[in-house]
Amino acid sequence: MTDRPALRVTDVVKSFGSTTVLKGVSLELEPGSIHGLLGQNGAGKSTLVKIMTGVHGAGSFTGVVQVDGSTVQLTRPQDARQLGIGYVPQEIDVVEHLTVTENVLVGDLGSGLRFDRRAADRRCRTLLDQLGMTIAPRTRVSVLSAAQRQLLMIARALALTPKVLILDEPTTSLTDTEAVALGHILRRLAATGLGILYITHRVREVLDLCDGATVLRDGRVVEQLSRSDLTADRIVTAMAGRQVRTCSRAAGIRAAVRHCPSATSASAPRAGRPPGSRTSPSTSTRARSSASPGSWAPAGASCSPASSGPCRAPAP
Numbered sequence: 001m002t003d004r005p006a007l008r009v010t011d012v013v014k015s016f017g018s019t020t021v022l023k024g025v026s027l028e029l030e031p032g033s034i035h036g037l038l039g040q041n042g043a044g045k046s047t048l049v050k051i052m053t054g055v056h057g058a059g060s061f062t063g064v065v066q067v068d069g070s071t072v073q074l075t076r077p078q079d080a081r082q083l084g085i086g087y088v089p090q091e092i093d094v095v096e097h098l099t100v101t102e103n104v105l106v107g108d109l110g111s112g113l114r115f116d117r118r119a120a121d122r123r124c125r126t127l128l129d130q131l132g133m134t135i136a137p138r139t140r141v142s143v144l145s146a147a148q149r150q151l152l153m154i155a156r157a158l159a160l161t162p163k164v165l166i167l168d169e170p171t172t173s174l175t176d177t178e179a180v181a182l183g184h185i186l187r188r189l190a191a192t193g194l195g196i197l198y199i200t201h202r203v204r205e206v207l208d209l210c211d212g213a214t215v216l217r218d219g220r221v222v223e224q225l226s227r228s229d230l231t232a233d234r235i236v237t238a239m240a241g242r243q244v245r246t247c248s249r250a251a252g253i254r255a256a257v258r259h260c261p262s263a264t265s266a267s268a269p270r271a272g273r274p275p276g277s278r279t280s281p282s283t284s285t286r287a288r289s290s291a292s293p294g295s296w297a298p299a300g301a302s303c304s305p306a307s308s309g310p311c312r313a314p315a316p
């Protein structure tokens, strides 16, 4: 733990009615780092993020939220934004009939000040450049792809010059290629000092991208890993709560990391990209070992091409 992480939550407990979904969660995010937050569906990731971003306001949970070392009370999303916490929610939320600039600078539009369209386009252009987007600021959002919309949401968060950027499952609607490109963008942003909390249930993205990770299961932190401890085995076992098998597919399914003897035999299925997938399987944003895991399955399950899709957590 450092003295002044960009963001820290300590001992957060959150209930909905009689159901407690966060049971004493602590986590911290260093400036200039990308930290993965993992867990199966329903583990509590989005709920935790909503506490960090004022969506679930102070008073609706117990525990401490600190920004830059100071304890804060986030009663609404605006409080979090003002403190430099940018948030891109899981659901893409754009206004189709408005332009890119209008969507990105929506905060300025709502301020009541006269909207200088040309200045706004220039500001938007700068933000788009940061994300490697070449589209014109006056493009209607209705013509944008899912990936462009995702980047647009990130541009909107960056428009507030945050110190922390929280991305909830940002690759849900991206292809592998687009997800890798996003990874490069995020590394560049982190290099500027931004702390990035990257929520996902995809293990491989965390291995490729993150400097550390926290794994939630059933509302509790079950693993906190530094960069040197990040392995598919540890993440997947923590997510599932039991020993599971992970299969490498750096050059296809050619080796089993654990409990997967069939994958190493001569008759092991050859690597195949899932239908519709467009990229090579292991393009890392940072140098990694060749054992970039692409799939996993509970111990005892068969190792088949069907399991060679992007590394995902088991269904709850």
Ligand SMILES: Nc1ncnc2c1ncn2[C@@H]1O[C@H](COP(=O)(O)OP(=O)(O)O)[C@@H](O)[C@H]1O
Residues within 6 Å of the ligand: 016, 021, 039, 040, 041, 042, 043, 044, 045, 046, 047, 048
């Ligand atoms: N607004 C809500 N009201 C009631 N239950 C909720 C609400 N939001 C989340 N939950 C429940 O809290 C648990 C954790 O959900 P969530 O934080 O969305 O998990 P994750 O993002 O890890 O998939 C789930 O059981 C979910 O059904």
Ligand SMILES: [Mg+2]
Residues within 6 Å of the ligand: 045, 046, 047, 090
């Ligand atoms: Mg979620």
